[in-house]
Amino acid sequence: MTLPDTMQALVQLHDGYSGTQEGPSIDTLELYLEAREVPVPQPQADQVVIKVDLAAVNPSDLHFIKGEYGQPRIKDAPAGFEGVGTVVAGDSPLVGQRVSFFATQSGTWAEYAMTKSQGLIPCRPDLRAEDAAGQIVNPLTAMAMFDIVRESGAKSFVLNAAGSQLGKLLIGLGRDNGIAPIAVVRRAEQADLLRELGASEVLVTSDDDMMAKAEPVLKSLKPRILLDAVGDQTTADLFFAMPNRARWVNYGKLSTTPPKLTQMGQLIFQHKVIEGFWLTRWMQETDPAKLGSVIEEVQERFVSGKWKTDVAAIVPLSEAMEKLPAATKIPDGKVFIKP
Ligand SMILES: NC(=O)c1ccc[n+]([C@@H]2O[C@H](COP(=O)([O-])OP(=O)(O)OC[C@H]3O[C@@H](n4cnc5c(N)ncnc54)[C@H](OP(=O)(O)O)[C@@H]3O)[C@@H](O)[C@H]2O)c1
Known part of the structure; x- marks a missing residue:
C-alpha cells in the first residue's frame, strides 16, 4: 500500500x-x-x-x-x-x-x-x-489488578471510581469469580446500575454517613484489597477501616486533593501496605505467554458479552x-x- x-x-x-x-x-x-x-x-x-x-x-x-x-x-x-x-x-x-x-x-x-x-x-x-x-489500557489493568485481588484470598474487594469503564470491568470480574465487589462512587444514581452489573455493596461518598455505612460492610465482608483510582481522604479513611493486612493499591489520581494519612501505626502493627500499580510496568514484567492468555480472555469476555x-x-x-x-x-x- x-x-x-x-x-x-x-x-x-x-x-x-x-x-x-x-x-x-x-x-x-x-x-x-x-x-x-x-x-x-x-x-x-x-x-x-x-x-x-x-x-x-x-x-x-x-x-x-x-x-x-x-x-x-x-x-x-x-x-x-x-x-x-x-x-x-x-x-x-x-x-x-x-x-x-x-x-x-x-x-x-x-x-x-x-x-x-x-x-x-x-x-x-x-x-x-x-x-x-x-482493549489494552483498561482491560489489561483490570485483569492484572484482579489477580492481586484473587491472590489476597479474600472473598471481597473494595474499588472506587467504580462507575468508570475500568471499575465496571472489575465488577464483572468479581461477579464471575465469586469475589464480592464493594463499589465506591460519588454519585448515588450510579448505584442501581452497578448492583445490576454485580456489585455486592455500593457506598456513596457524598452520603454524610458514608463511613458509618462502610464500617459494618468492611467488618462482615473482610476485603483485603482496596483498588483506588481516586487517592482522596475518603479512600484513606476506608483503608484505615479495613481489616489487618489490607493493601491499598493506588492506580489513578482522579482527586486533586491528596489525603492525610492519620493512622500510620497500622502499617507497622496491622501489617497494612500502600502501593501503586502502573500497567506499563506490569507489561514489562509479565511473561509474554501469560500476556497472550490474558489477551485471549479479554477478547472472549467482550465478544461473549461478559464485558461491554x-x-x-x-x-x-x-x-x-x-x-x-x-x-x-x-x-x-x-x-x-x-x-
Ligand atoms: N495505573 C494504570 O496503569 C491505569 C490503567 C488504566 C486506567 N487507570 C486509571 O483508572 C481510572 C479510571 O479510568 P477509566 O478510563 O475507567 O475512567 P472513565 O471511564 O473515564 O471514568 C472516570 C471515572 O472517574 C470518576 N471520577 C473522576 N474524578 C473523580 C473524583 N475526583 N473522585 C471520585 N471519582 C472521580 C468519574 O465519576 P463521575 O461519573 O462521578 O464523574 C468516572 O466514574 C483513571 O484514573 C485512569 O487514569 C490507571
Missing part, C-alpha cells in the same frame, strides 16, 4: 512536564494541542505504521497532554496512546491485519500512528471496534479540537476519536 506523505493529527504544543496536578478534566484542548497536517510517520526497524480506525480517549491521555503523566510530552508529536487500526507498513507479519495497539512512537489521535512491532494485538473479527480500540465498552461519544478527528472537551464530560461512557 502506498501511504500519503501527510496526514491530519492532533499534535502537542509542549514538551516535558507541566508541574501542575489538575487531574484529567479539560475545558479546552487549545492550551495543549493543535490540529495540523504533518508528515505520515516512517517506520524504522522493529516499527510499524497503522492506519487508525478508532482511537480511545482515556484519563491517561488527558493527564499526558496536560504534562501530568508518568512520561514527558514531546512537542509536535501526535497525542493519543491507544487505538485500533490496520497495519499498513513496517517490519511485521501482521501487515494488512486489524490490531489493537499502544502507540509508543507516534500517537493515535491522527490518521496514522506508529508503534513497535512487538506490542501488536491481533483482533478477532467479531470484536467490536469500540472494544478493540480500548459503554460509549459516550465518537468524535470525528476533524472536529475534535472543538468537540472533545464537552464529550469527555458526558458521564458513564468512553469517548473515542474517529479519523
Whole structure:
C-alpha cells in the first residue's frame, strides 16, 4: 500500500512536564494541542505504521497532554496512546491485519500512528471496534489488578471510581469469580446500575454517613484489597477501616486533593501496605505467554458479552479540537476519536 506523505493529527504544543496536578478534566484542548497536517510517520526497524480506525480517549491521555503523566510530552508529536487500526507498513507479519495497539512512537489521535512491532494485538473479527480500540489500557489493568485481588484470598474487594469503564470491568470480574465487589462512587444514581452489573455493596461518598455505612460492610465482608483510582481522604479513611493486612493499591489520581494519612501505626502493627500499580510496568514484567492468555480472555469476555465498552461519544478527528472537551464530560461512557 502506498501511504500519503501527510496526514491530519492532533499534535502537542509542549514538551516535558507541566508541574501542575489538575487531574484529567479539560475545558479546552487549545492550551495543549493543535490540529495540523504533518508528515505520515516512517517506520524504522522493529516499527510499524497503522492506519487508525478508532482511537480511545482515556484519563491517561488527558493527564499526558496536560504534562501530568508518568512520561514527558514531546512537542509536535501526535497525542493519543491507544487505538485500533490496520497495519499498513513496517517490519511485521501482521501487515494488512486489524490490531489493537499502544502507540509508543507516534500517537493515535491522527490518521496514522506508529508503534513497535512487538506490542501488536491481533483482533478477532467479531470484536467490536469500540472494544478493540480500548482493549489494552483498561482491560489489561483490570485483569492484572484482579489477580492481586484473587491472590489476597479474600472473598471481597473494595474499588472506587467504580462507575468508570475500568471499575465496571472489575465488577464483572468479581461477579464471575465469586469475589464480592464493594463499589465506591460519588454519585448515588450510579448505584442501581452497578448492583445490576454485580456489585455486592455500593457506598456513596457524598452520603454524610458514608463511613458509618462502610464500617459494618468492611467488618462482615473482610476485603483485603482496596483498588483506588481516586487517592482522596475518603479512600484513606476506608483503608484505615479495613481489616489487618489490607493493601491499598493506588492506580489513578482522579482527586486533586491528596489525603492525610492519620493512622500510620497500622502499617507497622496491622501489617497494612500502600502501593501503586502502573500497567506499563506490569507489561514489562509479565511473561509474554501469560500476556497472550490474558489477551485471549479479554477478547472472549467482550465478544461473549461478559464485558461491554459503554460509549459516550465518537468524535470525528476533524472536529475534535472543538468537540472533545464537552464529550469527555458526558458521564458513564468512553469517548473515542474517529479519523
Ligand atoms: N495505573 C494504570 O496503569 C491505569 C490503567 C488504566 C486506567 N487507570 C486509571 O483508572 C481510572 C479510571 O479510568 P477509566 O478510563 O475507567 O475512567 P472513565 O471511564 O473515564 O471514568 C472516570 C471515572 O472517574 C470518576 N471520577 C473522576 N474524578 C473523580 C473524583 N475526583 N473522585 C471520585 N471519582 C472521580 C468519574 O465519576 P463521575 O461519573 O462521578 O464523574 C468516572 O466514574 C483513571 O484514573 C485512569 O487514569 C490507571
